[in-house]
Amino acid sequence: MLAIFKRDFRAYFTTPIGFVYLGGYILVLNLYFYLYNIANVSTRSNSLAGIFSFMLMVMMFLTPILTMRIFSEEYRQKTDQLLFTSPVKLSGLVMGKFLASLSIFFCLLLLSLLWPSAIALIGQNNMAEVLGNYLGIITIGAAYIAMGIFISSLTENQVIAAVGSLGLFVGLYLLEMLTANLATALPGWAVTALRFVSIFGRYSDISMGLLALDDFVYFLSICAVFLFLTVRVLEKRRWS
Amino acid sequence: MIEVKSLTKTYGKNRGIKGISFSIPEGQIVGFLGPNGAGKTTTMNIITGYLSADIGTVTVAGFDILEKPREAKRHIGYLPEQPPLHLGMTVEEYLDFVYELKGVRSPSQKDHIGSVCEMAGLTDVYFRLIGHLSKGFKQRVGLAQAMIGDPDVLILDEPTVGLDPRQIVEIRNVIKDMGKSRTIILSTHILPEVSAVCERVLVISQGLIVADDKPENLAGSIGGERTLLARIAGPKSQVLALLRDQDGIQNVSELGEMESGSHDFVLESRPNVDIRKPMFSALAKAGYPLLMLRPQDASLEEIFLKLTETGHEKTESEEG
Known part of the structure; x- marks a missing residue:
């Protein structure tokens, strides 16, 4: 598992992928930060809530870049033959890859610490809000990565993997919009059910500082389910 | 293992x-x-x-x-x-x-x-x-x-x-x-x-x-009967007749003139008979020099073709 983790983490920086991912975020988000938190005196605020919800949008588009290669590239280069004929458990393999992507995501969060630091210089951070937003973005980020890895395990084409993940993320978002708009038209039980599975509802609870155990269990379960499904897909490939 | x-x-x-x-x-x-x-x-x-x-x-x-x-x-x-x-x-x-x-x-x-x-x-x-x-x-x-x-x-x-x-x-x-x-x-x-x-x-x-x-x-x-490739100098028909007269030789086929004044023959001997010595003496006596003689073992290619062909037939008959 450690070997896979090290190799995959390094591969993000021996290919342009890691730089595109981090660079894309930094460019877009820092611009946002500058415009809304620094430059415009009239709207300028100490709150990071805006930039984090913007980050959530950007994440839908950039997470696929992070995860599209994970298994697709191994299939295409036939390096999966090395992985699957080595004395390694499939679960360890998937976990190693998951942690490698997650670490890149953490690199991004490390870079984003610039924002609260800048705010601290010119004003006062709302610590509860900052903490809540970080926890929220970590949980949803991990869930996205697990989903992206699962999609990547289904195809040997990176582009299909990326578009597939993007479709899944956007689809989930649209479902959320739909639930919000049809709340009055739908029967009560359906709204309750949709709210229960809603990723964004739970995300906003966490980011607003409502830390409930079930929300964390929920995100942990999403990661576990998708990583487990990935292991099953890899297992199934042997029998095809 | x-x-x-x-x-x-x-x-x-x-x-x-x-x-x-x-x-x-x-x-x-x-x-x-x-x-x-x-x-x-x-x-x-x-x-x-x-x-x-x-x-x-x-x-x-x-x-x-x-x-x-x-x-x-x-x-x-x-x-x-x-x-x-x-x-x-x-x-x-x-x-x-x-x-x-x-x-x-x-x-x-x-x-x-x-x-x-x-x-x-x-x-x-x-x-x-x-x-x-x-x-x-x-x-x-x-x-x-x-x-x-x-x-x-x-x-x-x-x-x-x-x-x-x-x-x-x-x-x-x-x-x-x-x-x-x-x-x-x-x-x-x-x-x-x-x-x-x-x-x-x-x-x-x-x-x-x-x-x-x-x-x-x-x-x-797979080689089956032993086959020899011989290059013999001399008139074709006489050499051919002489070879056909040999007891140990089951079959002779002529390959043509590879070197001027000589002809190449493929000789198939009867099982468990070594025809090389009697053939050499007979040719020497008749005055037709033997320029080359080498065994023509079935090469791996031929074996391979033979085996894979039979494999093919076998599977076909199995399916039929």
Whole structure:
């Protein structure tokens, strides 16, 4: 598992992928930060809530870049033959890859610490809000990565993997919009059910500082389910 | 060391393998021979645990590949048809990765990888990116990858494909060297490779094993009656008549004039008769010099064609 983790983490920086991912975020988000938190005196605020919800949008588009290669590239280069004929458990393999992507995501969060630091210089951070937003973005980020890895395990084409993940993320978002708009038209039980599975509802609870155990269990379960499904897909490939 | 029992795997219609069984003792170099699509790669992928068979079992070093995959895989080094290389890594990084991935425990990682590189002839390109290496060197990196961890069993899928003739000889020597202390299966469709390297040949055709023997026995058993190729100087009709008069000769056919003033003949002797001495005396007496005489053993190519043809007929009749 450690070997896979090290190799995959390094591969993000021996290919342009890691730089595109981090660079894309930094460019877009820092611009946002500058415009809304620094430059415009009239709207300028100490709150990071805006930039984090913007980050959530950007994440839908950039997470696929992070995860599209994970298994697709191994299939295409036939390096999966090395992985699957080595004395390694499939679960360890998937976990190693998951942690490698997650670490890149953490690199991004490390870079984003610039924002609260800048705010601290010119004003006062709302610590509860900052903490809540970080926890929220970590949980949803991990869930996205697990989903992206699962999609990547289904195809040997990176582009299909990326578009597939993007479709899944956007689809989930649209479902959320739909639930919000049809709340009055739908029967009560359906709204309750949709709210229960809603990723964004739970995300906003966490980011607003409502830390409930079930929300964390929920995100942990999403990661576990998708990583487990990935292991099953890899297992199934042997029998095809 | 390797025990394969009635492996069957079907892909769609009439592809894959149909009940392959064999057993390979420790320290043997076995050649898998067969035309493209015969099932060599499939069999190897199943032995190494990359694919699973529909029916049948594989045991490596006493461990079932499905029930104890990690224990079994620890004993196997595998070089697939396309070496599983990460082109963006240097040879050093890649072999370090493989070492860690396989969980090898040796006193010194550096020494172990160093000795593997020496064996595979990679010392000069150790710090170069794999993507920048020539095909021959990539093949060697693949071979080195299989040798990491010093496995007892090496499975090599067409290890010399795409190499230049000098590299082929070198890689074969590396394989022979390694075979002194290891069990090796190598697949190929190059026949001389089998006689150059292997102690035993398994011929696969259409997903079935059609022959299992030593390379030299294979040549003998299929060669049938002994045939000789003779080049004799002299007028064609008289020489032909004289040859036909010989008791031991069953059949004579004329091949034509290859060298001016002489003719080539293919002579087929009766079973267990050595016709060379009487024929030589007879020709000498008649004053027709014998310019050349050599046995025409069935070459491996012919054997191969014969075997795979019969395999083909067999499967067809089975299906019919």
